[in-house]
Amino acid sequence: MELDLAQLRALDATVRGGTLEAAARALHVTPSAISQRLRALEIAAGRILLVRTKPVQVTGSGQAVLRLARQVDLLTADVARELGDDTAPGAVPTLPIAVNADSMATWVLPALAPLAGEVCVDLHREDQEHTSALLRTGTVMAAVTSDADPVPGCTSTRLGGMRYRPKATPDVARRWFPDGPTPEALARAPVVVFDRKDDLQHRWLHARAGTGVVPPQHLVPASADYVSAVALGFGWGMVPDLQARDVGVELVELDPDGAVDVPLYWQQWRLRSATLDRVREAVLAAAARELDRA
Amino acid sequence: MELDLAQLRALDATVRGGTLEAAARALHVTPSAISQRLRALEIAAGRILLVRTKPVQVTGSGQAVLRLARQVDLLTADVARELGDDTAPGAVPTLPIAVNADSMATWVLPALAPLAGEVCVDLHREDQEHTSALLRTGTVMAAVTSDADPVPGCTSTRLGGMRYRPKATPDVARRWFPDGPTPEALARAPVVVFDRKDDLQHRWLHARAGTGVVPPQHLVPASADYVSAVALGFGWGMVPDLQARDVGVELVELDPDGAVDVPLYWQQWRLRSATLDRVREAVLAAAARELDRA
Numbered sequence: 001m002e003l004d005l006a007q008l009r010a011l012d013a014t015v016r017g018g019t020l021e022a023a024a025r026a027l028h029v030t031p032s033a034i035s036q037r038l039r040a041l042e043i044a045a046g047r048i049l050l051v052r053t054k055p056v057q058v059t060g061s062g063q064a065v066l067r068l069a070r071q072v073d074l075l076t077a078d079v080a081r082e083l084g085d086d087t088a089p090g091a092v093p094t095l096p097i098a099v100n101a102d103s104m105a106t107w108v109l110p111a112l113a114p115l116a117g118e119v120c121v122d123l124h125r126e127d128q129e130h131t132s133a134l135l136r137t138g139t140v141m142a143a144v145t146s147d148a149d150p151v152p153g154c155t156s157t158r159l160g161g162m163r164y165r166p167k168a169t170p171d172v173a174r175r176w177f178p179d180g181p182t183p184e185a186l187a188r189a190p191v192v193v194f195d196r197k198d199d200l201q202h203r204w205l206h207a208r209a210g211t212g213v214v215p216p217q218h219l220v221p222a223s224a225d226y227v228s229a230v231a232l233g234f235g236w237g238m239v240p241d242l243q244a245r246d247v248g249v250e251l252v253e254l255d256p257d258g259a260v261d262v263p264l265y266w267q268q269w270r271l272r273s274a275t276l277d278r279v280r281e282a283v284l285a286a287a288a289r290e291l292d293r294a
Numbered sequence: 295m296e297l298d299l300a301q302l303r304a305l306d307a308t309v310r311g312g313t314l315e316a317a318a319r320a321l322h323v324t325p326s327a328i329s330q331r332l333r334a335l336e337i338a339a340g341r342i343l344l345v346r347t348k349p350v351q352v353t354g355s356g357q358a359v360l361r362l363a364r365q366v367d368l369l370t371a372d373v374a375r376e377l378g379d380d381t382a383p384g385a386v387p388t389l390p391i392a393v394n395a396d397s398m399a400t401w402v403l404p405a406l407a408p409l410a411g412e413v414c415v416d417l418h419r420e421d422q423e424h425t426s427a428l429l430r431t432g433t434v435m436a437a438v439t440s441d442a443d444p445v446p447g448c449t450s451t452r453l454g455g456m457r458y459r460p461k462a463t464p465d466v467a468r469r470w471f472p473d474g475p476t477p478e479a480l481a482r483a484p485v486v487v488f489d490r491k492d493d494l495q496h497r498w499l500h501a502r503a504g505t506g507v508v509p510p511q512h513l514v515p516a517s518a519d520y521v522s523a524v525a526l527g528f529g530w531g532m533v534p535d536l537q538a539r540d541v542g543v544e545l546v547e548l549d550p551d552g553a554v555d556v557p558l559y560w561q562q563w564r565l566r567s568a569t570l571d572r573v574r575e576a577v578l579a580a581a582a583r584e585l586d587r588a
Contacts (some may be wrong), residue, residue: 020489026508055490092484092510105517113526114483121528123511190386190410196349198311214320216386219416224518225398232407234415 004044008069010037011049015066018055026271033193040269041065058137067138070096070273074141081118093275096122098131100142101194102162103264105223108144111286112279119275122294128165129147135267138276141276142268144283154267160283161261166204167244176236181254183209190216190235194226200238204258242290261292298338299370302363304331305343309360312349335359341579352431361432364390365565368435372568375412379533387569390416392437395488396456397558400536402438405580406573413423413569423521429561436562438577448561453578454585460498461538461545462530470530475548477503484510484529488520494532498515498552536584557584 013023014034020261024031031094047060058066079094099108104123112121134140135151150156166181168232176189184211191201205213220229223243230237231247236254244251266283268276307317308328317327343356352360388558398417406415418434428434429445460475470483480503483493489511490513497506499507514523517537524531525541530548538545560577562570565575 016490025506028506028508057379101516104514104516105522109522109526109528113523113528116512116526118530120484120510120512123515125515178458189412197308212319212322212323216388216414218410218414220398221417221419222395222398222516222518224516225403228399228403230395231405232410234403234407234410259383266576 002079003072005036005038005072007037007041008065008072011033011041011062011066012069014038014050014056015058015062018268020056059188063137063139070138070141071269073273074256075276081274082278085090092118092120094122095142095275095279097279098122098124098126098134098139098140098145100126100146100264101223102240102243103144105227106240107286107290108283110252111282115278115282116133119279123185131178131267133250135269139269142279145265145267146262147267148263148265150267154269157266157284159264159266159287160293161263163236163241164200164260164262165241165244165294166201166236166238166258167230168254169249170235170252172233172236173252173254174245177254181258187213187215190218191228192218192220192235192237194223194281195219195221200260200262201236204255204260208255226232249277253257297366298331299366301331301335301338302359302366305335305356305360306367308332308344308350309342309352309356314346315522322387341387343412352471357431364432364435365563368565368569375568386412386414388414388416389569390418390434390571391573392418392420392428392434392439392447394420394425394438394440394558395517396534396537397438399521400534401580401584402565402577405576409572409576413573415466425561429563434472435565436573438561439450439559439561440556441561442557442559444561448563451560451578453558453581454587455584457535458494458531458532458554458556459535459538460495460548460552462548463525463527463543464531464546466527467546467548471548475502475552477507481507484512486512486520486523486529486531487516488517489513494556496555498532498554499588502549502552506537558585 009027010023013026016018017023019025020031020034023034038050045061045065047061048059049065051057051059074093102110104125124134126143129144131147132144132151135143135154148156153176177185179185186205191205193201218229220226226237226241227247229240230239230251231249238260239251266280268280296405303321304317308314311317311320314328317328337357339355342353347349348547368387382393396468398419406583418428420437420439424438425439425441426445429437429448435569442450471479473479480499485499487495512523512528515577520531521533521537521541524533524545525543530555531560534543562574
């Protein structure tokens with residue numbers, strides 16, 4: 001297959017923008033030029049790469065070519081930067097990264113902020129889809145994830161653990177747990193849960209009170225808002241140590257033996273890219289400072 | 295169609311929990327009892343209501359029956375409460391509500407907190423799916439949304455407007471906008487965008503600098519984290535007045551004429567329920583305090 005950079009870039013821009021018109025605006029060409037490049041790329045690949053819905057949908061074959069397009073784009077931007085060519089399109093490369101919600105709300109943004117001038121981050125909440133699928137399809141080039149198993153073509157590096165503890169406001173603790181987290185109290189006390197896939201609360205709950213226990217539960221599916229809900233007294237919840245210090249109230253720890261460590265990993269494509277290397281170093285350095293090294 | 299409360303509750307619990315086993319745990323019966331109730335409900339309805347995948351999937355007919363199940367459950371819980379029966383299953387009713395991300399991160403949780411003991415909230419981020427679809431299918435009973443058009447069977451009440459202003463840290467403003475937000479500066483300055491559907495930044499950008507302008511952009515798809523990214527200096531962004539006061543730094547307003555009001559509406563099912571009424575009152579009262587009444 002003959003590589004044509006303009007065609008690959010048209011594919012990438014169309015998927016990013018969702019439409020041929022958005023891609024045309026991003027690349028400063030006409031929609032018909034985008035359309036021609038996409039057709040030429042499909043002829044070269046011998047396959048349909050995009051379904052022309054609004055927004056466009058990437059086919060299975062399209063995902064492989066898209067992944068290639070983004071790798072080539074990153075490498076091209078690296079070279080342009082080395083050569084001091086800041087005006088080339090893509091001189092500020094975009095790095096799509098999946099990040100689990102609690103990491104995004106705490107240590108990852110400050111880690112990436114110093115690089116904000118040289119790389120654009122395109123963050124994906126890990127909980128929206130499965131991170132391994134995002135890596136495999138090339139939607140993201142790297143991920144901060146609790147999934148240790150490297151996706152084929154990726155490396156996986158342990159970052160450390162995020163520590164969660166069962167906590168509540170003093171009011172909630174007094175009202176619902178006057179005798180501590182007994183099975184009876186846990187069966188009645190409301191619990192705040194992040195979303196349906198979040199089993200952190202239920203692991204501790206079931207360990208203390210048995211699997212038959214179904215307390216009233218509030219679902220608050222945003223990381224900072226989840227901790228706000230615990231701080232506002234909706235119920236108890238598993239709160240990361242990194243977030244507990246940022247809420248206005250002093251939260252009470254319900255069980256000194258109830259801490260849970262969630263290990264986190266950095267997964268990234270095997271790709272020698274100066275930009276990706278710098279982001280990796282920033283993430284690893286921040287993880288070493290902020291996460292538990294159990 | 296004969297109504298059977300236990301069957302309807304089995305349907306609701308199965309959809310909430312995702313599996314028959316989870317429904318069985320929630321209702322304190324065996325999975326086989328759940329399975330029998332679902333089958334009986336499907337025979338009564340004359341239609342397949344659930345596809346038995348993991349998690350289960352609701353069919354089109356299933357959605358209508360699910361909506362009925364949740365309405366009946368809420369009304370039953372209302373009556374149980376009126377009769378002083380706190381031990382009945384469902385005595386703490388669960389109210390599924392869709393909330394747009396910025397409202398969830400600011401004024402909605404404090405508004406609902408006083409009701410947390412009498413109603414469990416099951417919040418859905420509006421940006422995850424279309425709110426009207428969530429209302430229509432019965433996944434949520436109410437919504438805080440920028441969508442004014444009432445879904446069939448729902449009422450729509452204007453809550454007020456959320457005001458956004460183009461802002462940046464003093465450092466970002468100095469570095470990228472030494473002469474203010476000129477078209478040239480806006481073409482080069484990095485912008486922070488919430489997600490691909492978020493066009494707030496681009497509306498102001500295109501009004502000031504033309505539609506051909508494509509600055510470097512960072513995507514940060516969580517509301518509190520979005521404002522953090524602006525406060526950390528990733529770039530400029532449209533920041534709600536309600537959130538600007540919570541960040542550690544004093545943000546600079548880039549354009550006194552750049553404010554955008556996003557109107558918000560309360561949509562809910564037409565249903566006389568004391569619980570739903572109380573939640574509605576709490577939301578409307580908080581909106582009157584917190585939102586702009588333009």
